[in-house]
Amino acid sequence: xxxxxxxxxxxxxxxxxxxxxxxxxxxxxxxxxxxxxxxxxxxxxxxxxxxxxxxxxxxxxxxxxxxxxxxxxxxxxxxxxxxxxxxxxxxxxxxxxxxxxxxxxxxxxxxxxxxxxxxxxxxxxxxxxxxxxxxxxxxxxxxxxxxxxxxxxxxxxxxxxxxxxxxxxxxxxxxxxxxxxxxxxxxxxxxxxxxxxxxxxxxxxxxxxxxxxxxxxxxxxxxxxxxxxxxxxxxxxxxxxxxxxxxxxxxxxxxxxxxxxxxxxxxxxxxxxxxxxxxxxxxxxxxxxxxxxxxxxxxxxxxxxxxxxxxxxxxxxxxxxxxxxxxxxxxxxxxxxxxxxxxxxxxxxxxxxxxxxxx
Amino acid sequence: xxxxxxxxxxxxxxxxxxxxxxxxxxxxxxxxxxxxxxxxxxxxxxxxxxxxxxxxxxxxxxxxxxxxxxxxxxxxxxxxxxxxxxxxxxxxxxxxxxxxxxxxxxxxxxxxxxxxxxxxxxxxxxxxxxxxxxxxxxxxxxxxxxxxxxxxxxxxxxxxxxxxxxxxxxxxxxxxxxxxxxxxxxxxxxxxxxxxxxxxxxxxxxxxxxxxxxxxxxxxxxxxxxxxxxxxxxxxxxxxxxxxxxxxxxxxxxxxxxxxxxxxxxxxxxxxxxxxxxxxxxxxxxxxxxxxxxxxxxxxxxxxxxxxxxxxxxxxxxxxxxxxxxxxxxxxxxxxxxxxxxxxxxxxxxxxxxxxxxxxxxxxxxxxxxxxxxxxxxxxxxxxxxxxxxxxxxxxxxxxxxxxxxxxxxxxxxxxxxxxxxxxxxxxxxxxxxxxxxxxxxxxxxxxxxxxxxxxxxxxxxxxxxxxxxxxxxxxxxxxxxxxxxxxxxxxxxxxxxx
Numbered sequence: 001x002x003x004x005x006x007x008x009x010x011x012x013x014x015x016x017x018x019x020x021x022x023x024x025x026x027x028x029x030x031x032x033x034x035x036x037x038x039x040x041x042x043x044x045x046x047x048x049x050x051x052x053x054x055x056x057x058x059x060x061x062x063x064x065x066x067x068x069x070x071x072x073x074x075x076x077x078x079x080x081x082x083x084x085x086x087x088x089x090x091x092x093x094x095x096x097x098x099x100x101x102x103x104x105x106x107x108x109x110x111x112x113x114x115x116x117x118x119x120x121x122x123x124x125x126x127x128x129x130x131x132x133x134x135x136x137x138x139x140x141x142x143x144x145x146x147x148x149x150x151x152x153x154x155x156x157x158x159x160x161x162x163x164x165x166x167x168x169x170x171x172x173x174x175x176x177x178x179x180x181x182x183x184x185x186x187x188x189x190x191x192x193x194x195x196x197x198x199x200x201x202x203x204x205x206x207x208x209x210x211x212x213x214x215x216x217x218x219x220x221x222x223x224x225x226x227x228x229x230x231x232x233x234x235x236x237x238x239x240x241x242x243x244x245x246x247x248x249x250x251x252x253x254x255x256x257x258x259x260x261x262x263x264x265x266x267x268x269x270x271x272x273x274x275x276x277x278x279x280x281x282x283x284x285x286x287x288x289x290x291x292x293x294x295x296x297x298x299x300x301x302x303x304x305x306x307x308x309x310x311x312x313x314x315x316x317x318x319x320x321x322x323x324x325x326x327x328x329x330x331x332x333x334x335x336x337x338x339x340x341x342x343x344x345x346x347x348x349x350x351x352x353x354x355x356x357x358x359x
Numbered sequence: 360x361x362x363x364x365x366x367x368x369x370x371x372x373x374x375x376x377x378x379x380x381x382x383x384x385x386x387x388x389x390x391x392x393x394x395x396x397x398x399x400x401x402x403x404x405x406x407x408x409x410x411x412x413x414x415x416x417x418x419x420x421x422x423x424x425x426x427x428x429x430x431x432x433x434x435x436x437x438x439x440x441x442x443x444x445x446x447x448x449x450x451x452x453x454x455x456x457x458x459x460x461x462x463x464x465x466x467x468x469x470x471x472x473x474x475x476x477x478x479x480x481x482x483x484x485x486x487x488x489x490x491x492x493x494x495x496x497x498x499x500x501x502x503x504x505x506x507x508x509x510x511x512x513x514x515x516x517x518x519x520x521x522x523x524x525x526x527x528x529x530x531x532x533x534x535x536x537x538x539x540x541x542x543x544x545x546x547x548x549x550x551x552x553x554x555x556x557x558x559x560x561x562x563x564x565x566x567x568x569x570x571x572x573x574x575x576x577x578x579x580x581x582x583x584x585x586x587x588x589x590x591x592x593x594x595x596x597x598x599x600x601x602x603x604x605x606x607x608x609x610x611x612x613x614x615x616x617x618x619x620x621x622x623x624x625x626x627x628x629x630x631x632x633x634x635x636x637x638x639x640x641x642x643x644x645x646x647x648x649x650x651x652x653x654x655x656x657x658x659x660x661x662x663x664x665x666x667x668x669x670x671x672x673x674x675x676x677x678x679x680x681x682x683x684x685x686x687x688x689x690x691x692x693x694x695x696x697x698x699x700x701x702x703x704x705x706x707x708x709x710x711x712x713x714x715x716x717x718x719x720x721x722x723x724x725x726x727x728x729x730x731x732x733x734x735x736x737x738x739x740x741x742x743x744x745x746x747x748x749x750x751x752x753x754x755x756x757x758x759x760x761x762x763x764x765x766x767x768x769x770x771x772x773x774x775x776x777x778x779x780x781x782x783x784x785x786x787x788x789x790x791x792x793x794x795x796x797x798x799x800x801x802x803x804x805x806x807x808x809x810x811x812x813x814x815x816x817x818x819x820x821x822x823x824x825x826x827x828x829x830x831x832x833x834x835x836x837x838x839x840x841x842x843x844x845x846x847x848x849x850x851x852x853x854x855x856x857x858x
Contacts, residue, residue: 071658077658077661079661145839148839148840148843149839151843152842152843154842156657156658157587157591157592157593157657157658157661158797158842160593160658160661161593161790161793161794161797162797162839164790164793165790165793165794165835166835168790169828169831169832169835172827172828172831172832173828173829173832175828176826176828287790291662291665294662295662295666298659298662328673328677329673331669331670331672331673332669332670332673332674334666334669335666335667335668335669335670335673336666336670337666338662338663338665338666338667338669339649339663339666339667341662342653342656342659342660342662342663342666343649343652343653343663346656346659
């Protein structure tokens with residue numbers, strides 16, 4: 001893979017066709033929230049359920065994109081991206097809880113008969129500081145973990161296992177009531193966001209549009225990065241780290257930058273996810289969730305940027321259908337997907353499409 | 360009490376009309392709870408061997424051995440029955456029964472029993488029963504009228520490591536309870552002694568459960584380390600091999616129950632080879648069908664094996680249900696050795712530690728003394744060179760994978776004896792066993808051994824100090840820092856191969 005598949009595909013298909021497809025998809029995504037604003041009973045009205053579901057999947061798609069940046073380009077398979085996602089979500093949740101509680105303490109703290117907020121809750125009543133936390137919490141954690149991991153050149157499966165242990169530890173920590181994040185139940189019962197009713201159709205539509213905007217922005221960012229010299233160095237790092245080092249590059253900085261960027265993107269996605277879905281709890285950090293994100297990327301195609309979005313949409317769409325139709329068989333299907341994709345679709349759906357295009 | 364007198368008493372009671380005792384039972388059954396309590400206290404203070412049968416059946420909730428009527432006793436009465444029974448059992452001829460009775464009396468004896476206990480203490484010949492009775496007596500003497508008796512009792516209590524003695528001594532520190540200053544100071548010294556002994560017991564207990572956790576981790580990580588060293592891939596379905604082993608034990612237990620109930624005591628021994636075969640078979644099938652096709656792509660292998668583990672878990676859930684299944688301990692694995700008053704080492708855990716070490720020894724022999732082991736070590740060190748020298752690498756991979764999975768299956772049998780058996784059983788051990796591999800290095804038995812026991816003990820020692828969760832996080836942080844220093848684990852293979 002000399003250059004990103006997206007670039008190759010764009011060149012092959014001609015800019016017109018891909019632009020046309022992209023524009024149509026974007027148009028549909030922008031139209032969805034607007035259609036949801038139509039009055040009840042209108043033939044074209046999009047239900048709140050559908051809008052939430054698609055919004056949720058879009059947030060997952062951002063996670064998939066972020067994972068693709070580190071796995072597809074830098075070759076670092078993270079099994080702990082759920083942690084960053086949840087941290088962003090919790091930061092947003094702190095603000096929403098404060099908003100819902102007014103001047104008092106959030107309800108779960110009253111149940112624990114706490115009299116004052118723990119220090120790390122300071123300032124979370126301000127939206128701006130909460131937004132800073134959304135970026136800082138996952139960013140700093142990724143920075144510290146990444147610094148130590150890359151310094152001692154942990155890579156490959158070692159790196160994957162350490163990230164998995166990290167998110168597992170995070171989950172255990174947040175499950176405790178004493179940690180101050182609502183324990184098992186996490187945060188829920190949100191009321192308002194910046195004064196707007198969180199269940200109102202208008203608020204939902206705006207949140208949805210913001211998610212679409214973040215997705216497009218991160219796709220553009222990823223595309224620019226992949227085309228830049230930085231992206232080429234990352235690819236080289238993935239394919240032959242030792243040779244790159246002999247050429248005089250220090251891989252640590254490159255890895256650390258993309259790693260932190262990816263974590264921050266996940267945090268932002270989590271922050272948009274929480275108000276739309278209305279709940280955040282520690283199970284978001286379970287290793288199962290993070291590893292599921294890896295299969296979105298693998299199914300769509302690694303190192304293609306557009307593939308992971310496709311993968312996230314496919315798997316999650318399938319999941320919401322399966323868990324209603326055949327709840328017992330979803331895990332069989334997911335398991336089989338893991339095996340079949342790795343065995344027969346090493347380049348994912350995008351790779352398949354590309355091969356079809358070449359023939 | 361001299362044996363002759365005891366015999367005399369016994370024969371006397373045999374002569375007594377049985378109806379008299381039957382009526383005592385009837386009287387007790389008809390009495391109100393408060394009167395029943397008074398009766399039991401009287402009986403405890405003045406034991407009569409003839410009443411032994413009555414009390415034994417009372418303890419089982421019946422009025423007399425041949426009467427099947429149920430008797431409902433509340434908790435307080437049940438405690439009093441135990442106490443009165445223990446009082447009567449002190450008259451038994453068997454030292455073991457007397458010892459048990461004396462230990463029961465340490466917990467429950469009432470002030471009215473002092474005179475009786477004093478008599479028994481004076482005549483008791485067996486050393487351990489004598490000591491136990493002394494303690495039971497000392498507990499009661501704490502309330503004696505003369506300060507000198509209380510002082511002696513306090514000093515005696517200081518020499519035990521009994522958790523009950525601590526609460527009793529703590530109460531004495533209050534001037535409102537204990538008026539004599541000398542006794543209070545003695546109580547303070549004794550309390551410090553008792554606390555020290557209790558601490559020793561606690562730490563030993565934690566270290567022991569750490570060893571036991573470590574031996575399970577060892578069985579789980581051993582196979583993981585072998586296959587990781589050999590193929591460079593991590594088998595995420597490895598935890599499910601533990602689960603398969605545990606479920607095999609369950610099935611074997613049911614089979615034995617159905618077809619050979621006489622041999623039920625020894626079903627875990629039968630389960631060992633079956634579990635090894637099942638797990639090894641599944642492992643080899645995995646290697647043949649999936650992992651073989653992903654060579655050179657370790658990250659993809661990780662994902663594919665995760666998929667396999669999902670399928671295995673869900674399959675078990677469909678077949679056996681999502682609830683935990685019941686695996687019973689055979690009699691020879693239940694119970695334990697009382698080492699200190701607050702430290703009991705359960706037999707099941709002792710056997711498992713021994714078993715884990717035995718498996719390590721077997722694996723070491725297999726790797727270092729057999730042709731297969733030689734091949735495994737050769738492929739681990741340099742796959743291409745080994746292949747050039749005629750080592751059938753494909754076959755070696757498959758067999759080593761089967762061996763690793765089989766060991767995990769054995770671990771599952773061990774785990775089924777001390778923990779719950781449910782579909783998620785493997786998941787809870789897999790991350791810890793990965794950490795063992797990371798810490799211990801690959802393809803090194805010694806590394807796995809030290810890492811498993813080290814992690815197990817560190818986990819259990821940290822748990823009560825800072826909580827299980829913070830302990831786990833601290834250990835993770837320590838491992839990350841440790842890898843800074845030695846990226847290849849505790850015991851690294853020396854080699855010149857670079858990717």
